[in-house]
Amino acid sequence: MPVTIREMKIAIASGKGGTGKTMVSANLFYSLQNAGMKVSLVDCDAEEPNAAEFISGSSAGVSLVSQKLPVIDTEKCTFCGKCFEYCNYHAIVFLPPANFIQVVSDLCHDCGACVYACEYDAITEINKELGKVNTMQVNGQCRLIEGRVNVGVYSSVPVVKKAIQSLNCEDIAIYDSPPGISCPFIATVVRADYVVLVTEPTPFGLNDLKLSVATLEQLDKPYGVIVNKAGLGNREVYEWIAQKNIPLLMEIPFDKEIARIYSEGRLLAEVADGYQERFLVLSEKIKQACHE
């Protein structure tokens, strides 16, 4: 089936983890790749990047993501206290009687306010590593780009941004979004043209779906829903999306065989009959929705 899509960015997201968003991302990627598209998958779930378990490629470069960390030169510092006053994150310990001033690196949000504040040129910035972006070449024109934040770093947003920036003129980019509805999720979906929400037909799934939908409404992003593990649970999710006029893009049944394929890091589109076609149909639906 010829698919002609130009420069489309699709975020695959879910309110909670474990609903199968990585499975959808990886299968969609695989199916489009097989259809001859120039497609890249960006794993934006930088706290728990998992896409590489489904897609293998050869390493094509690692770039480090860092933030700036201010360092205060006590020789130049006059202990005027302006930086301390400007820092909104309590990241500067300031004790003039002891001639002591220091930035606590774990608390610094890299906002730059202290550098702006200092009139005595006493603050310079060094780089502090936050994580990395790994790029893997999957075949001639398809890549997997994986953001990976170091354990214990307070925000994965800089890593997400850098991972997405590593794209270049793909036909289609798929973002495997971080779970939840906070900043890393938003940093991902604001950079997408369309958002696919993967949910499961259970009370938890519905509750999380509602939260995600509220967030996307606020951001004014078009979106649709995939119900994974269909057959488990009840019909409430279906009733709710029908009532809200949210498109149901696809259903993937609950099946122990599918669970096993997933657990082994294999792709449905590769090993189960008909799935590659189904994922291509999905991409067609998204394309139409984008152009509406």
Next chain:
Amino acid sequence: MKVAITSTGDNTDAKIDSRFGRCSYFVVYDTESGSTEFIPNPNLESIEGAGPASVQMVASKGVSKVVSGEFGSKVKSIFDQLKIQLIVVNDPSKKISDIIELLNQK
């Protein structure tokens, strides 16, 4: 010499608070005058930076020793640089008055 002790309450019958950055009160005890000052921890609510902000607070009181149940690594390194001595009391049943007594014996 002034000593800061982390406390669970606002009097000397209260027990020591084992968490430095998130203790309920700081007691500043002056070994010369024998006076005590109870200061509610202003950083209790802040998630980020309670430790360093508490260092800031006790150091600005001019103490030379701090008594608590435990100190995080961030906090330790700042105290080290400030040359403030840390005393770990690993017994949460100790009262502030017990600790003051111990300090006076030294």
Next chain:
Amino acid sequence: MNEIAVLSGKGGTGKTCLSAAFATLCSNVVVADCDVDAANLYLILQPENDTEAVFVSGQKAVINRETCTDCGVCISYCRFDAISNINGTVEILETSCDGCMLCMRVCPENAITMAISDKSRWYSGTFRNGNMVHARLEPGEENSGKLVSVVRKAARELAKKTGAETIIIDGPPGTGCPAISSLTGAKKTIIVAEPTASGFHDMKRIIELAGNFGIKTYVVINKYDLNRDVTNQIADWCRENHLPVAGNIAFDPEMVEAMLQCKSIIELNPASDLSREIITIWNKIEKDEQTTDY
């Protein structure tokens, strides 16, 4: 006080259903739902809230359109890409703003002020087996870690007041700030793993984090029968790293059935094999190093 944090690294491993099961095994417990991004536990435990409180998650910059001249100075200073010029008008994207206040300070027209973000809430109330604290973070608001701390503090106070021995913390997925806040100061942590490649991988990351805090860690392998090979790999890895595997739980659609009925599996079918396994696990973990009255 025995604070036990239930975490998983990866989402969807069944952490919340297990937390619910553990909670309903206790006679006087405090439950802290620290998955504030996507709180679900209240759906099962159905607490009756007696307190609702505002959580101020931070502040966000707001532009006064009357005085802003669209000069764009703030755009160049903002390191969070929160300010942009949209068709000639300078606008702040609320969801990207980190609240650092730098734009407010650099604005030559004093056109920027800070507004507090106060749409998030936390609640405390009672349920069948004790008390519960949970929260709702407004989409895109930061500081879920701070909200977790607020929830945990409220839980501790409730435990003190009610004499509850145990606090069960249902933690968030991931290894970021809210996960860290859920772990700090906890006595024990239960890591709910699932036998998938990604479940195994994420489990290692969260265990690394718990190790940093020196918290006693137990592993429970949920839905172990979906892939016995990976289950064995997880068990081997745990043995090598001297981590106790407290038990294996089989996949059972009854778990979902319990959820549909707003019950824990223990309440739905206490005599089932599944429930008996969970009871064994809980007794093992809770009684380790300390005796309680359950």
